Amino acid sequence: MSDYDAILLLSFGGPEGPDDVMPFLRNVTRGRGIPEERLLAVAEHYQHFGGVSPINQWCRDLIPHLQTALGRRGIELPVYWGNRNWNPMLVDTVATMAERGVKRVLAIATSAYGSYSSCRQYLDDIAAARAAVGERAPVIDKVRHFFDHPGFIAGYAQGVREGLQKITVDDTTRLLFTAHSIPSSMEEYSGPEGARYSDQVREAAELTVAAAGWEGPWDVVWQSRSGPPQMPWLEPDVNDHLESLENTTSVAVCPIGFLSDHIEVLWDLDEEAAQTAQKLGIEYVRTATPDLDGPMTETLAELAAERIQGVPVRRLGKLPLWDPRESGCCPAQAAPRPSKGH
Structure with a gap:
């Protein structure tokens, strides 16, 4: 030890x-x-x-x-x-x-x-x-x-399966995965090329889709952006994406970027995104974050x-794994960080 x-x-x-x-x-x-x-x-x-x-x-x-x-x-x-x-x-x-x-x-x-x-x-x-x-x-x-640990994925997959049982699922139903948006300039320094923040979120979403047994369409979207409008952030925003959907009768939104029900989950998803879906006539459910x-x-x-x-590392993903003790982990050359709290 x-x-x-x-x-x-x-x-x-x-x-x-x-x-x-x-x-x-x-x-x-x-x-x-x-x-x-x-x-x-x-x-x-x-x-x-x-x-x-x-x-x-x-x-x-x-x-x-x-x-x-x-x-x-x-x-x-x-x-x-x-x-x-x-x-x-x-x-x-x-x-x-x-x-x-x-x-x-x-x-x-x-x-x-x-x-x-x-x-x-x-x-x-x-x-x-x-x-x-x-x-x-x-x-x-x-x-x-x-983000690709089997236990991490299993917690969200369970939430997705349970959430989908709460809405009417048909061939138009979409599963959306959300995480906190970051400035595009911060994204550039968020990990090795090909394994940046957005790549990590997408891989976690893909693994959750497989673990949940979901065979329908799914997307990665972003939420909770802040800062001046002229500063580019990761897109699309979850609300903008909901408004862009055509012939969609129901959606399930999985907050894959959050370990727990932060304020961003309770407000941005349970209030704002839910209201956007209601306005559009889309049946909506926000899936649960993992149970302790x-x-x-x-x-x-x-x-x-x-x-x-020294127990063996367990991973489901294929992106490079790097160590936070290494000096090159998530370099600090970054745009101002997101300003909203948890």
Whole structure:
């Protein structure tokens, strides 16, 4: 076994009440010059749900599930939790680990993909937190990307199968896979050529189609873009795509880019996209994100076991696999990151 002595759950963070929303959004967009009116508009999405993002509670719920799954593999390590943008902040968690004598940590980020905002920025966050804590800070490594892990795919495939049972399926039904759009300039640096962020999402979607046994048409679309209109982002947007469909009576939308029901899922898909489909007379269902009692938690535990115990890597995809410990992983030459929260 390796000499890791703790696990770190590393996430985006989210507000937990109405008074948290604007401070949280300012944390997310710090240094980017986002106009106050834009923040106020995004804040309304959170206020629609009482000012609470589900992501923090999801992390709290995940930790005991993850500890149990690790224990089944003989990994008896404490699990800490730190966020990028809201309490518990990563720097505070790193300081706590240092105070407790933790020396080497394996971080599991709540993002399966490689790109600046979904991988490199977490590595930068780790470096900044360690620098702030100083010489006592533990060494922190990050697990690999896992968008093609069998357990990751199985969780979404189950959601797709169950979702399709809730709508009328005929030969016009389409299955749509969504992930957070990113600026095209960020896409350029999101991985090796041929294995960039959009390629990763498409491969995950293709694998999910096969696992779910879906034989009808499907598409990869994007959601939650922000930033000035003149800046190109990955397209098509899910709403634009819905409006472009012809002779389609029903759609199922799978949020393959999100491990849990973030605000982007609840607002952009359950509200905005659902309203677009209703306007168009298209029967609509948003399929579920993976259940913590299912294969997703086992996947995260297995990623830890790969690094700690050297268990074999399991993958379904064919895209190149690269290591976040390598300096070339998800380079930082990137356009401003997405500004919406989780």
